[in-house]
Amino acid sequence: MPTIQPLSELRTNTTKIAKLAHSQHEPIFITKNGYADLVVLSAEDYEQRLARLEIYDKLAASQAEVASGQKLLPLDTVFAKYQAQYGQAK
Template identity: 50%
Template sequence: MPQIRPIKDLRNTMEISELCHESQEPLFITKNGYGDLVVMSMETYEKSLAKLELYQKLAEAEAQIKNGEELIDGEDVFKDLKNKHGRK
């Protein structure tokens, strides 16, 4: 469940840091009762970026399929990569 804290809680940086690392979720900061900031650990941020990149690649692949673009066989791709990088 998302954590929501008032902006004055940012004064205690150690507590905020620990909370972000323990929950592994974004921490929502409010100002005058309205959403203002989102704080998260670097690990959570990097995971979020990785998921976003994956979703973008999946959407691109689905668009290519929908547009009738020629598909490449997965086994052929891996064989080519192994040959290119010297692993057999």
């Protein structure tokens, strides 16, 4: 269930809201006059969400390439590039 706090709580007790954001690892919705106005998220969780979105974008682009019939790289080529960049797979 989402955490919802009024804007007045953010104004008067910013530390409490920050602690909630860090401990819950979920967005905190801030309301103004009873309506959603802001979302508070810890910087770490924000970065993780951005990274996840980047992966989703890359997966969608890859799926579009496959669907369009674009020529794919052989698996051996992909592994060789991976090993050259990151070292031996474990």
